Amino acid sequence: MHELDADTVLALARELGHDWIDRETATRIATGAAAAIRAVLEAEQGSAVGASPPASFIDELSALAGGAT
Amino acid sequence: MSEFAAWTVTETVAAVAARRVSVRELVAATLQRARQWQPELNAFVALFADAALAAAARADEQMQAGESLPALHGVPLAHKDLFYRAGRASGCGTTARRPAAQVTSTLLSRLDAAGAIEVGTLHMCEYALGPTGHNAWLGDCHNPWRVEYAPGGSSSGSGAAVGARIVPLSLGSDTGGSIRLPASLCGVIGLKPTFGMLSRHGMLPLSPSLDTPGICARSAADIALVLGVLAGADADDPTTARAPRPAIATLVPVNDSKPLGGLRIGTAAGLHGVSIDPAVKTALDDSLTQLSMLGAAIVRVEVPDLPQLSDLSRVLVYVEAAAVHDEQLRMHASGYSPQVRIRAATGLAIPPQVYQRALALRTPALREFVSTVLAACDVLHLPTLPIAGPTLADTAVGGGAPMWQKIAAMVPCTAPFNYLGLPALSMPCGFTANGVPTGFQLVARPYGEATLLRVAQAYEPFSAPLRRAPSPPA
Numbered sequence: 001m002h003e004l005d006a007d008t009v010l011a012l013a014r015e016l017g018h019d020w021i022d023r024e025t026a027t028r029i030a031t032g033a034a035a036a037i038r039a040v041l042e043a044e045q046g047s048a049v050g051a052s053p054p055a056s057f058i059d060e061l062s063a064l065a066g067g068a069t
Numbered sequence: 070m071s072e073f074a075a076w077t078v079t080e081t082v083a084a085v086a087a088r089r090v091s092v093r094e095l096v097a098a099t100l101q102r103a104r105q106w107q108p109e110l111n112a113f114v115a116l117f118a119d120a121a122l123a124a125a126a127r128a129d130e131q132m133q134a135g136e137s138l139p140a141l142h143g144v145p146l147a148h149k150d151l152f153y154r155a156g157r158a159s160g161c162g163t164t165a166r167r168p169a170a171q172v173t174s175t176l177l178s179r180l181d182a183a184g185a186i187e188v189g190t191l192h193m194c195e196y197a198l199g200p201t202g203h204n205a206w207l208g209d210c211h212n213p214w215r216v217e218y219a220p221g222g223s224s225s226g227s228g229a230a231v232g233a234r235i236v237p238l239s240l241g242s243d244t245g246g247s248i249r250l251p252a253s254l255c256g257v258i259g260l261k262p263t264f265g266m267l268s269r270h271g272m273l274p275l276s277p278s279l280d281t282p283g284i285c286a287r288s289a290a291d292i293a294l295v296l297g298v299l300a301g302a303d304a305d306d307p308t309t310a311r312a313p314r315p316a317i318a319t320l321v322p323v324n325d326s327k328p329l330g331g332l333r334i335g336t337a338a339g340l341h342g343v344s345i346d347p348a349v350k351t352a353l354d355d356s357l358t359q360l361s362m363l364g365a366a367i368v369r370v371e372v373p374d375l376p377q378l379s380d381l382s383r384v385l386v387y388v389e390a391a392a393v394h395d396e397q398l399r400m401h402a403s404g405y406s407p408q409v410r411i412r413a414a415t416g417l418a419i420p421p422q423v424y425q426r427a428l429a430l431r432t433p434a435l436r437e438f439v440s441t442v443l444a445a446c447d448v449l450h451l452p453t454l455p456i457a458g459p460t461l462a463d464t465a466v467g468g469g470a471p472m473w474q475k476i477a478a479m480v481p482c483t484a485p486f487n488y489l490g491l492p493a494l495s496m497p498c499g500f501t502a503n504g505v506p507t508g509f510q511l512v513a514r515p516y517g518e519a520t521l522l523r524v525a526q527a528y529e530p531f532s533a534p535l536r537r538a539p540s541p542p543a
Contacts, residue, residue: 009418016395016417020402020410028411033418036387039380040427046377058265060432061490061515062311064439 078291092143096125142184148240150190151273174271191226205406221251228255246483249495253453256506256534264490268303276389289526327364335370335446352499378485391416458505497534
């Protein structure tokens with residue numbers, strides 16, 4: 001996973017055509033995105049059940065459906 | 070307050086059918102209440118007075134002609150300003166010029182077919198990105214119980230208009246708590262159905278993996294009635310293909326003194342560091358005592374790490390919101406307020422593989438939650454907002470770190486259930502010391518809405534915010 005800082009976000013923003021992103025905005029985006037990335041890595045490390053393809057989510061909801069209790 | 074204002078949808082339908090009131094009288098009174106409250110609440114974005122009165126006149130003519138009446142004949146409603154109607158531009162929480170919609174949302178179409186009358190569109194946070202009710206373009210929405218307090222968001226007007234008794238029911242959308250938060254703070258019932266139960270066709274997207282339309286109302290029977298109108302597969306939204314049509318179109322009042330007999334309600338043994346305000350905790354504990362007296366067995370259950378599920382949910386919101394807003398941000402970034410454009414752009418910096426991992430963890434997390442928590446209980450009971458309702462000033466832009474802490478403290482108990490796709494309902498259960506309502510949240514198995522509504526209906530007579538109304542402005 002690459003380092004995420006304001007310079008990285010600024011370079012990415014230029015590449016993607018988001019010229020409105022200035023250094024202050026890039027710093028805020030980098031902070032929020034880095035926290036999000038960290039959360040996913042921590043969740044993966046803490047997951048005892050592994051991952052599965054996202055396409056199965058709606059199927060899983062149907063399979064786990066409960067009637068009126 | 071007029072007699073009509075206190076009526077629920079069910080009572081309104083009965084009064085119209087019995088000719089105790091004309092639809093025109095109902096709509097005129099609704100418009101009058103909306104205008105009376107507007108300077109204090111700012112709950113409406115637009116009122117369609119002429120169109121609503123014309124529709125009311127047609128509805129009265131249908132009555133006089135003896136035509137058979139649909140389920141919501143003549144009921145005046147208003148909805149969050151992100152449900153499209155063909156030929157009309159939905160503001161979606163901005164004043165930016167938006168094109169007129171090409172389609173009418175499936176949910177509005179179904180309400181139209183059921184005879185409901187749309188009197189206006191309701192306030193929302195900019196592009197549904199925000200939990201408080203602030204809006205830099207439209208002005209802030211206010212809480213009907215104490216106007217200096219936040220009504221919650223992003224379906225701010227949906228909570229405020231129902232809480233103020235302007236309309237008996239409204240539609241909103243919920244991506245991380247956007248129906249349940251305003252419902253809790255405005256003292257009404259808020260239902261986020263199972264992901265895929267209601268069509269999102271013709272609704273502004275924020276995060277398509279999580280976006281769920283839902284309902285604010287003052288009665289579980291009303292929600293059951295309207296859910297029956299709205300639910301069902303829609304060819305224009307493939308996520309609804311597997312949704313069963315709920316057998317809950319009518320929720321019959323129960324005269325049993327133990328209406329929740331045989332039901333297990335789980336209370337979380339711990340919330341993984343989520344701090345609960347003492348007054349909220351007292352209200353939650355009192356509600357559990359009452360639910361026990363209604364016959365439910367209260368059981369302690371271990372819940373997974375809710376803040377972690379909330380974080381995973383946020384990853385999906387960030388990345389999908391960035392994709393939804395990508396072109397508009399590149400071309401017209403100045404059309405967004407500074408806070409919202411940062412939230413909408415954060416996902417640009419999250420690598421695709423991180424997003425894929427957050428998505429891939431979702432199904433196992435759902436399976437684990439259902440096989441552990443919802444095996445030990447039929448319904449999980451936990452806070453909607455763990456904090457007392459904040460003021461608009463405390464959560465305004467420029468508030469620095471304390472403001473961000475307050476905002477972050479609003480969603481850790483709601484966002485996990487968007488990630489898990491489970492149905493969740495916020496039920497008002499009291500007031501905190503500041504005079505703002507608070508509520509508990511109930512979560513059930515997928516498509517377990519009938520169970521949630523059964524509990525809500527049993528608890529209704531004991532809900533202080535449902536039993537009395539906020540004072541209307543002079």
